[in-house]
Ligand SMILES: [Ca+2]
């Protein structure tokens with residue numbers, strides 16, 4: 001290991017806030033001092049001793065922690081550790097993650113369907129329009145009285161879901177809720193945050209302009225005849241690894257079902273509340289959201305258990321549809337979430353009649369198929385509007401959030417990377433960087449409830465994890481860090497002929513399932529099961545429901561610690 005071996009020093013490759021904690025993990029067993037140097041003058045500005053050996057619970061590999069939190073002077077630095085090497089350069093400054101947060105929001109701009117991305121906004125990743133979706137077929141599984149088989153509807157806009165070009169309501173649900181929630185939790189932060197999109201000159205915050213791009217598509221996914229919502233807008237089969245404008249496959253809307261409809265209802269109800277403050281810019285839109293939510297809710301009450309089962313559907317209808325299934329067997333959490341949003345919107349207690357918040361169980365971390373905690377966050381967020389009858393469940397919801405966060409931070413100081421992320425092998429699920437991000441959101445909720453900075457500190461640790469302080473040594477947001485992800489499973493990044501991938505996209509992250517059987521995984525250890533190869537959809541795809549919690553985490557940390 002020579003002096004140049006930066007990969008032996010794992011740290012947030014962007015940098016640190018002056019007053020916050022600053023931790024690097026030095027791979028190996030050598031017990032030495034470390035020095036912090038000004039990256040230009042090479043003058044030593046701080047010296048410290050490495051901590052005790054800590055071993056990865058997955059690989060057994062040893063490392064030691066270099067803690068230079070005491071050093072607070074803004075500037076550009078490197079860390080040097082004898083026998084280990086020299087770190088990548090990093091910065092200490094206020095608003096250190098501002099560009100990270102903006103880029104992650106802009107990641108959604110690059111996912112916009114049905115529109116060209118001009119150079120002015122997309123830089124060298126400018127591209128032609130693809131998937132106009134103005135002539136979308138009603139799939140035989142989705143017929144209704146007003147829309148017989150073969151009918152054509154217009155359903156443009158929205159974001160491409162992930163590395164593929166289809167648009168799925170279920171995954172849009174949690175994605176939209178997460179982005180609307182970071183806006184609701186930190187409105188002042190977003191008020192003047194510009195992201196260089198075509199809507200940057202209007203008076204609506206750019207984050208909401210981006211959300212509206214997908215929102216307007218979602219509205220077209222509701223059958224105006226009965227209020228039910230289609231599961232997805234999709235090709236029968238995935239497009240090839242080609243640019244959007246080269247895709248010519250027919251597109252369909254597919255089977256209405258209960259869970260997709262409830263996700264839609266929750267998003268519309270939350271949007272109605274948020275957009276009420278933009279009546280001048282968006283006249284009547286809030287009311288349209290509310291009526292869409294009411295119609296969706298009524299449909300779900302009439303069809304409370306209509307599931308989406310792709311294989312069974314394909315036995316009955318043609319053409320077969322083999323794109324992302326987003327099949328969720330349990331709709332209980334979607335009822336709780338939709339009912340909570342409807343209750344907050346309408347104050348009608350009927351909505352809470354048939355649900356229980358089930359706070360006796362540990363809070364499940366949010367994912368596309370498990371949204372119960374989104375209901376908790378909503379109730380906490382709107383606590384001031386709740387009455388005396390609501391106080392009992394509100395108390396137990398708050399306790400669920402803080403209990404969950406206390407479990408996360410237990411033994412944090414003993415972890416090999418000193419992060420909440422990775423303590424439990426279950427953290428390394430498909431899309432593990434979304435797990436890290438959603439843990440960060442839970443911790444920020446606990447911080448908001450208690451004002452105890454230990455939660456905020458742990459949330460920042462997970463951001464450090466994603467940006468380099470992890471067992472792979474990668475910074476997982478495309479375009480950021482010294483050891484960047486270069487080959488995400490993302491069709492435009494593969495097909496556009498540009499070396500750098502589209503920026504601001506969060507790679508899925510380590511996943512020992514390795515379901516893609518792609519070449520390039522270094523080993524089977526959970527914390528290292530990552531392959532920066534475009535065949536690795538199991539560890540290196542991007543997805544809107546992973547970018548959204550990352551936006552929340554980065555923006556919330558900026559709002560709370562940026563200055
Ligand atoms: Ca704007």
Ligand SMILES: [Ca+2]
Nearest residue numbers: 330333369370
């Ligand atoms: Ca569910």
